Amino acid sequence: MLFKIPRLYDSHTHFLATGEFSAGLHLGFMKKADDLALIDLKNPAYYRSDWIVGFGWNETDWPEVPHKSILDKYFPDRPVFFPRMDGHRSWVNTRALQLLGMTSDTGLLLEKEHLQAWDKLPEFTKDQQRRHVFSACRTYNKAGFTHVRDMSCTPSLWNLLVEMSEKNELTLAIEENVTTHEMDDFEGMLDFCQRAKKSETPLLRMKGIKLFYDGSLGSETAFLSKPYNGKAEGPRGRTLWPLEQVEEIMMRTWQAGLEFSVHTIGDEAAHQIVQSARKISAQGFVGRLNLEHAQMLRPETIQMMKPLHVRCHMQPCHWLSDKVWLEQKLGDLYKYVFPWEALKVAQIPISFGCDSPVEPPSFWRNKVALDESVHAKIRKFTGDLALAHSHPDATFANSFTVIEEGVVQEINFNGKSLLLE
Ligand SMILES: [Zn+2]
Structure with a gap:
């Protein structure tokens, strides 16, 4: 079937995030939380200022539940912000919570908190x-x-x-x-x-x-x-x-x-x-x-x-x-x-x-x-x-x-x- 479409339009997108994630850190590869060890921290595309930002984890088949303590183990000093694949929650570490001025027992930010945190990240250069x-x-x-x-x-x-x-x-x-x-x-x-x-x-x-x-x-x-x-x-x-x-x-x-x-x-x-x-x-x-x-x-x-x-x-x-x-x-x-x-x-x-x-x-x-x-x-x-x-x-x-x-x-x-x- 052939379509010739004038002005082919995507009427709801997140433009910069689309560019960011095609160049940045995808977490879809993770089969368990310990796969965090595989992330190449030398890639400058994974950073917003000194924050590590990745996208798209899905814990459905993981043996463990994501928790800030797991991130703290791999990233004790650097703030980390990882939105989930559905874009409605994020997984952050203790350092990130400190910088955001937020508290969370689990390190999982939902909905409004997640969006507010996202807004507070340092801008890209x-x-x-x-x-x-x-x-x-x-x-x-x-x-x-x-x-x-x-x-x-x-x-x-x-x-x-x-x-x-x-x-x-x-x-x-x-x-x-x-x-x-x-x-x-x-x-x-x-x-x-x-x-x-x-x-x-x-x-x-x-x-x-x-x-x-x-x-x-x-x-x-x-x-x-x-x-x-x-x-x-x-x-x-x-x-x-x-x-x-x-x-x-x-x-x-x-x-x-x-x-x-x-x-x-x-x-x-x-x-x-x-x-x-x-x-x-x-x-x-x-x-x-x-x-x-x-x-x-x-x-x-x-x-x-x-x-x-x-x-x-x-x-x-x-x-x-x-x-x-x-x-x-x-x-x-x-x-x-x-x-x-x-x-x-x-x-x-x-x-x-x-x-x-x-x-x-x-x-x-x-x-x-x-x-x-x-x-x-x-x-x-x-x-x-x-x-x-x-x-x-x-x-x-x-x-x-x-x-x-x-x-x-x-x-x-x-x-x-x-x-x-
Ligand atoms: Zn949307």
Whole structure:
């Protein structure tokens, strides 16, 4: 099967992390905690200042449970920060906790603490960042992408991208969003976004503010309307913000003419956010609401989206990783999972993406997930896959990509053919 897709778009990515992890330390090789001994500490790509940073451990088959004492044994002096493969927790040592000003008995930081810790890491040097930007561009281009929407901008990344864009060094059209983790940092971020808008280039756009409203299904922190694992009583996950604060941020972001994006995975998280958006709109504030992931939506939530300016950013490839436990974990709520067809029928715009580096950027894996999930009682997507994977603005960097049976045959970016190695 051959696809010719205009502006092939990955609508939810972590841009710098994608470049960083293609050059940096992957921990996916670890079969046990003692494999830490195999890490080559001389590789400068593994460092942020004097911190050792690695990504992607998965302890499922390890004989032991990760604990800070194990890291302390191998790294007694240097701070260590290792996010898990799902991107929702990190494993740190005692030295790191000291520098972060945090306490933890286990050295495992979850969700909000994990994200706050990540924000406090020393920045990469400009040289390292440049290398990561090139490496990210190459990674997306190789997968055929010409357009990405980044969820993790910082002022130093923005300034660098403006500079590289002006020197014609970018081979991607990039949209940027900034993630806020607490009310205290929101003000500064809003200000930064508004200033950034003034230095946009033809390949670089500042879109707005993002926050995490709930967690992930894998760690049972996505916020559901019923308890996990089909139980009558028990945890339903959690939310990371008081709703009043979310509403204030939504209102102020829209007032500033920016987009507001919310990480919502559980059906109840999405429902509450859509309800809040209705409330804010009724007060006369109008703006774009992006629901990130939108992995579970109830029909009434979708109906409530209709008068709003909502776009759902979905990653079919997450189904490939989650399918083994999805039905068991969700019980009755399984019927609401991956509602791409229900959104299509309700005419709510959707965009597809891959959430790299959590999943590799790949149009084809999303196609495979859409095809195969039909056999797991997920309603068949009858929409136009190429359209849902295409940047909606035809005036943003004229580009196209040809993909045949999973192989990128041609990629034309901004009028120029990109050579593929
Ligand atoms: Zn993400």
